Amino acid sequence: MAKKAAAPGVKKFNPSKLLLILGLGVLLCGEAYFGYRLHTLSNQQEQLKEDYSNLNNITFGLFSVEQWRDKVADIVNHQVKHFTMSPKQKQELQVEVQQIILALIDKAEALVNKKPKTLGGKIKKLAVKTFVNTDKIKAQVPEFAKTIIAKIDNPHNKTKLSTLALGKFKQAQQSGSLDSTITANDSVTQKMYAKYNVSTPDGFNNKLTASLAEIRAATYDYSFAMLGCVVVVLLLWWLFRKRVELHATLFIMSLLFAFILLAIGLTASMIEVDARIKSLDFVLLGEHVVFKNQVLFFQSKSILDVVKVLVRQPQLDSILVGILILVFSILFPVMKLSSTGIHLLSKRKIAENRFIKYFAFQSGKWSMADVIVIAILMTYIGLNGLLESQLANLNVKSDYLTIITTNNTALQPGYIIFISFVLYGLVLSTILKNITPYDSH
Amino acid sequence: MPASKINQQQPAGRKFGLPHILLTLGLGILLCGEAYCGYRLHALSSQRKQLKEDYSTINNITFGVFSVDQWRDKIAVIVNGQVHDFKITPEQKKALQAEVEQALHGLVHKTITTINKPQTTFAGKLKKFAFNKFVDTDQVQALVPSFARTIINKVNSPASKKRLKDIATGKINQLKKETYDSTATASDTVTKYMYHKYHVSTAKQFDQQINSQIASIRTTSFDHLFAMLGSILIVLGIWWLLRNQYHLKATLYVMSLLFAFVLITVGITTSIIEVDARIKTVNFALLGQKVTFENQVLFFQSKSVSGIVLTLLHQPKADAVLVGILILVFIILFPVLRLVFTGVHILAGKEFAENKVVKYFAFQSGKWSMADVMIVGVLMTYIGLNGILESQLSNLNIHNSFLTTITENNSSLQAGYYVFVAFVLYSLILTTIIKKITPYVTRGAFNK
Numbered sequence A: 001m002a003k004k005a006a007a008p009g010v011k012k013f014n015p016s017k018l019l020l021i022l023g024l025g026v027l028l029c030g031e032a033y034f035g036y037r038l039h040t041l042s043n044q045q046e047q048l049k050e051d052y053s054n055l056n057n058i059t060f061g062l063f064s065v066e067q068w069r070d071k072v073a074d075i076v077n078h079q080v081k082h083f084t085m086s087p088k089q090k091q092e093l094q095v096e097v098q099q100i101i102l103a104l105i106d107k108a109e110a111l112v113n114k115k116p117k118t119l120g121g122k123i124k125k126l127a128v129k130t131f132v133n134t135d136k137i138k139a140q141v142p143e144f145a146k147t148i149i150a151k152i153d154n155p156h157n158k159t160k161l162s163t164l165a166l167g168k169f170k171q172a173q174q175s176g177s178l179d180s181t182i183t184a185n186d187s188v189t190q191k192m193y194a195k196y197n198v199s200t201p202d203g204f205n206n207k208l209t210a211s212l213a214e215i216r217a218a219t220y221d222y223s224f225a226m227l228g229c230v231v232v233v234l235l236l237w238w239l240f241r242k243r244v245e246l247h248a249t250l251f252i253m254s255l256l257f258a259f260i261l262l263a264i265g266l267t268a269s270m271i272e273v274d275a276r277i278k279s280l281d282f283v284l285l286g287e288h289v290v291f292k293n294q295v296l297f298f299q300s301k302s303i304l305d306v307v308k309v310l311v312r313q314p315q316l317d318s319i320l321v322g323i324l325i326l327v328f329s330i331l332f333p334v335m336k337l338s339s340t341g342i343h344l345l346s347k348r349k350i351a352e353n354r355f356i357k358y359f360a361f362q363s364g365k366w367s368m369a370d371v372i373v374i375a376i377l378m379t380y381i382g383l384n385g386l387l388e389s390q391l392a393n394l395n396v397k398s399d400y401l402t403i404i405t406t407n408n409t410a411l412q413p414g415y416i417i418f419i420s421f422v423l424y425g426l427v428l429s430t431i432l433k434n435i436t437p438y439d440s441h
Numbered sequence B: 001m002p003a004s005k006i007n008q009q010q011p012a013g014r015k016f017g018l019p020h021i022l023l024t025l026g027l028g029i030l031l032c033g034e035a036y037c038g039y040r041l042h043a044l045s046s047q048r049k050q051l052k053e054d055y056s057t058i059n060n061i062t063f064g065v066f067s068v069d070q071w072r073d074k075i076a077v078i079v080n081g082q083v084h085d086f087k088i089t090p091e092q093k094k095a096l097q098a099e100v101e102q103a104l105h106g107l108v109h110k111t112i113t114t115i116n117k118p119q120t121t122f123a124g125k126l127k128k129f130a131f132n133k134f135v136d137t138d139q140v141q142a143l144v145p146s147f148a149r150t151i152i153n154k155v156n157s158p159a160s161k162k163r164l165k166d167i168a169t170g171k172i173n174q175l176k177k178e179t180y181d182s183t184a185t186a187s188d189t190v191t192k193y194m195y196h197k198y199h200v201s202t203a204k205q206f207d208q209q210i211n212s213q214i215a216s217i218r219t220t221s222f223d224h225l226f227a228m229l230g231s232i233l234i235v236l237g238i239w240w241l242l243r244n245q246y247h248l249k250a251t252l253y254v255m256s257l258l259f260a261f262v263l264i265t266v267g268i269t270t271s272i273i274e275v276d277a278r279i280k281t282v283n284f285a286l287l288g289q290k291v292t293f294e295n296q297v298l299f300f301q302s303k304s305v306s307g308i309v310l311t312l313l314h315q316p317k318a319d320a321v322l323v324g325i326l327i328l329v330f331i332i333l334f335p336v337l338r339l340v341f342t343g344v345h346i347l348a349g350k351e352f353a354e355n356k357v358v359k360y361f362a363f364q365s366g367k368w369s370m371a372d373v374m375i376v377g378v379l380m381t382y383i384g385l386n387g388i389l390e391s392q393l394s395n396l397n398i399h400n401s402f403l404t405t406i407t408e409n410n411s412s413l414q415a416g417y418y419v420f421v422a423f424v425l426y427s428l429i430l431t432t433i434i435k436k437i438t439p440y441v442t443r444g445a446f447n448k
Helices: A002-011 A015-055 A065-081 A087-113 A119-131 A134-153 A155-173 A176-196 A201-239 A244-267 A303-311 A316-345 A354-382 A386-393 A413-435 B003-014 B018-058 B068-084 B090-116 B122-134 B137-155 B158-177 B183-197 B203-241 B246-269 B305-313 B318-347 B356-367 B371-396 B415-437
Strands: A271-284 A287-301 B271-286 B289-304 B403-409
Touching: A015 A176, A015 A201, A015 A244, A015 A287, A015 A413, A065 A155, A065 A287, A087 A119, A087 A134, A087 B137, A087 B158, A134 A155, A176 A201, A201 A244, A201 A413, A244 A303, A244 A316, A244 A413, A271 A354, A271 B068, A287 A303, A303 A316, A303 A354, A303 B371, A316 A354, A316 A413, A316 B371, A354 A413, A354 B271, A354 B289, A354 B305, A354 B318, A354 B356, A354 B371, A386 B018, A386 B183, A413 B318, A413 B356, B018 B183, B018 B203, B018 B246, B018 B271, B018 B289, B018 B415, B068 B158, B068 B183, B068 B271, B068 B289, B090 B122, B090 B137, B137 B158, B203 B246, B203 B415, B246 B305, B246 B318, B246 B415, B271 B371, B271 B415, B289 B305, B305 B318, B318 B356, B318 B371, B318 B415, B356 B415, B371 B403, B371 B415
Parallel strands: none
Antiparallel strands: A271 A287, B271 B289, B271 B403
């Protein structure tokens, strides 16, 4: 009965239909605008994250010569200034010095005591013998040694030594290879700072974090607006469930909404992967060395980006998976939407084609495969807190341990949009089953 | 629709005779066997997960390559060894001699210039005169080498060497005390806890214990997996044997459903993928000595379907929770409901069986039950994850004269995945069977 009422309805144009098309057209433009904004925001976000991870990257922190230079300077300073010897060490060193001085005195004495041949030599020997008392000198040796060691150990000399060492150290810094890395890093940093109008690393991080939060809120607003449009369309279906003549028009318009959802769902970022070394905190030769938030990886990826990553892997099986995701996320949905349109609009023979019918009614759920893949990836990669939870169980504080964390990995609006597309598609095919003039099995 | 068949089946399905009892009993025993194997499989899988988690915790990279304490201990041993074995080679002796000579020459020269400075006091003048008279500076300078040799010989004497080494070692130990991070206490607590848990006392014993347990779990869990699959095959064999016994089909179907429920219960609670990325060895030479770190676990994760759902549901963010709910509904709830309603459809009276909801779930809900999609999705995730891990790890593989690192990716599909696959195939067969044996019209109600 639906068939008879709907078939002439397509041909005839009545005002309520025109109104429906106009109204839905406006809504469609609204959805497209929200989608476009979402898409730009998501690109912007990707850019910001890349910049953020570039500047907070481990190569600018833990692996940066510049960072270590300052820390090593502190260590040298500390070590030289606070160079202390335990009493035992001092005593041993003193014994050592004494031994050397005694050996020297013995040697000198032996030299003088050698039988002199010349008259001058004889007089010299006599003079030394009468004036110099070697035993007395030997008795003074411990005192000498003590003075020497005290001289080395005194604060004034230590400061002098530390300036000397630091001078040497600064000289070493000027060598070519160090300079080139530092200038390379500097130019990158300066460019970034200029781009975001900031001057300090903290300022940069704060600014980027703030604008990322802003963008995040905005993308959520836009994605909810998009979902709102879709909900309005579904409400219209419910409202017009009795108006059989409007169903074909409404369905075609609904398909257009689905296409926009799909386009945005594929290109907007859907997962944010964030892997970093939370903190690196230790004492090195008496100096506290701290590196915080060393970013290993911080990126947003859309489905298409995930496909790109997988296809670029060298292994054949990863490429295959990439292609499968592509098939489930683009080929199947597009075929499905087109097939539903064809099924509804074309002649019975084409409409009842097995191929068209499979895609129109059964293929929808396979797009869920992508949703599942991302969800599992998320739970495996993103929410990895094995070590931390184990340590928490044992009441061990993990704040100062060097741990790779991926806890900030999160789902992004693109994912919600894609899921909505899949569900919306499934609902549409159920609707189609109810309104189709032909056999749907 | 073959109406005659329907009429024959109708009364037969209601009667419960001896063959029914026998069938129920036999299948009941088999079901208990399957359930037991499933239970064991589940227990073994969680035991394996526990073992591997413990192993990963204790061998985590945080307590290895990332631990400053570890580096300090390794380097301290090397430096102490260097000090202990320190010997002055003839060349070094020569160089030292030259150095000392130079210093002494400088000293002599300085003394002479101080004395030769124009003197103002009488005593000074007298001293200068006496010095110039008696001391021949050239002769003194000529004596320098022999004095230098005396000094070096003295320093190089065994007693002196021992003293100097003691001083150096003392200083190194002092520096060692000034270098530390917070891994020591954490590592200690973890190690103590784990050793106590597994009743071992050394790292080697711990590794052996864990590895032997994992190996034994592996073989037994495969046995149980095959036993489960075998019991499913037996059920399907019985279907084939009884293909002409129409009156037994309702009983057989309901029993078969119970087998399917056992399969899905085990399938969703047993882990599906195990991801294990580690650096097998890091090897490099420092001051001529080998430094080695072994089995550094970068990443370990093992999860079941229910584990994935629970993880998502426990997230603070709404979108993750939503995804968790979707997976729960489409992958667990719908497939189960679908089977339950086919059971209801075949057991209940005509009125109830023809109920719209029952029929929708039993025959039309295939689109919404996504256990089969899950199978494909998990496989895709596994291969994709494996590929990404392999390529990331291969970036860490370094082979040159200073440094050798070997990475290892031990990710694998686990028993839960195979059980889940078995469930999907089995339920596919069951839904095909139900369409054949149902006494009522199964579809076309909407259009015809």
